[in-house]
Amino acid sequence: MLTVRPATxxxxxxxxxxxxASGVGVTSLPANREKLYDKLRxxxxxxxxxxADSDYYMFVLEREGAVVGTAAIAAQAGFDEPFYSxxxxxxxxxxxxxxxxxxxxxxxxxxxxxxxxxxxGFYCERAFAAEAAELLSRARLLFIANERAxxxxxxxxxxxxxxxVAGQSPFWDAIGRRFFNMDFNExxxxxxxxxxxxVAELMPAYPIYVPLLPDAAQAAIGQVHxxxxxxxxxxxxxxxxxxxxxxxFDGGAVLTADIDALLAVRTATSLPLGVTASLPDGAAxxxxxxxxxxxxxxxxxRAFVSDGKVWxxxxxxxxxxxxxxxxxxxxxxxxx
Numbered sequence: 001m002l003t004v005r006p007a008t009x010x011x012x013x014x015x016x017x018x019x020x021a022s023g024v025g026v027t028s029l030p031a032n033r034e035k036l037y038d039k040l041r042x043x044x045x046x047x048x049x050x051x052a053d054s055d056y057y058m059f060v061l062e063r064e065g066a067v068v069g070t071a072a073i074a075a076q077a078g079f080d081e082p083f084y085s086x087x088x089x090x091x092x093x094x095x096x097x098x099x100x101x102x103x104x105x106x107x108x109x110x111x112x113x114x115x116x117x118x119x120x121g122f123y124c125e126r127a128f129a130a131e132a133a134e135l136l137s138r139a140r141l142l143f144i145a146n147e148r149a150x151x152x153x154x155x156x157x158x159x160x161x162x163x164x165v166a167g168q169s170p171f172w173d174a175i176g177r178r179f180f181n182m183d184f185n186e187x188x189x190x191x192x193x194x195x196x197x198x199v200a201e202l203m204p205a206y207p208i209y210v211p212l213l214p215d216a217a218q219a220a221i222g223q224v225h226x227x228x229x230x231x232x233x234x235x236x237x238x239x240x241x242x243x244x245x246x247x248x249f250d251g252g253a254v255l256t257a258d259i260d261a262l263l264a265v266r267t268a269t270s271l272p273l274g275v276t277a278s279l280p281d282g283a284a285x286x287x288x289x290x291x292x293x294x295x296x297x298x299x300x301x302r303a304f305v306s307d308g309k310v311w312x313x314x315x316x317x318x319x320x321x322x323x324x325x326x327x328x329x330x331x332x333x334x335x336x
Contacts, residue, residue, distance in 0.1 A: 001301065056079070068124065070122075134234050146329060152259070153260070160252050170219075274324060279303075
């Protein structure tokens with residue numbers, strides 16, 4: 001069975017391989033051993049603590065002892081630095097004497113999203129994406145529901161934007177390249193491995209007028225890379241929406257949501273576990289989680305609710321590390 005659990009230092013070699021395989025688009029999964037080690041160490045400390053500010057939680061997806069995916073939660077986007085994005089807005093240019101009143105689409109760099117809960121670091125090996133993407137993505141939401149006091153009111157998730165066949169971004173080429181003199185891959189690596197303050201130092205602080213951009217750059221605004229379409233659908237079904245914010249590098253959509261309105265947070269059942277060797281025909285595939293902090297586990301198994309308990313088979317209970325009577329969370333699968 002597929003299982004989501006907190007990452008440990010022992011997962012470093014697997015995460016290094018995934019960081020390389022994910023390419024430069026997943027900037028919160030840097031292909032840098034020292035940076036990954038620091039993230040793992042910070043994550044382990046967060047899971048062990050009773051509660052702390054600015055925590056970072058990294059999870060791994062495991063199948064038969066092999067790590068095949070990862071995803072993370074940053075309790076505060078930006079942590080110790082501003083979290084930069086473009087805010088899409090409309091500016092009005094008017095002249096009463098000429099009888100002109102024009103509404104112009106513009107992008108303004110901001111850090112409005114700094115401090116919000118961020119879902120980040122998502123990567124799943126292609127061979128398991130179809131069956132595991134929902135578990136890997138939504139398990140984080142069950143963890144948030146279980147540890148609600150650790151997290152704020154709103155959440156964001158950046159979607160990778162449009163790239164061409166060479167891995168270059170038309171949005172970046174139209175804006176960022178002119179100020180950095182670096183191609184998209186170079187700046188993504190710099191963003192992943194170094195301080196983010198260079199964004200404020202080099203990117204234009206004035207609004208970018210969208211009609212002045214090349215057609216390819218305009219078409220890329222708010223779009224999602226094909227590799228992120230499935231995670232985007234899953235988060236959309238949960239209640240995330242594409243808002244007025246964009247990724248500052250490739251123009252990809254930034255999804256936002258009220259955490260308490262998310263499907264997994266709002267509808268998950270929290271009940272004692274029941275274990276039975278004979279599940280009825282009505283038992284349905286269900287996303288399940290058990291355990292607190294470092295003992296957290298999530299999986300998908302057949303389950304049904306009866307007599308005030310969530311009933312599963314012994315194998316599912318073992319994967320969850322849970323025993324009869326222990327509290328578990330259960331929510332219906334989206335089936336995407």
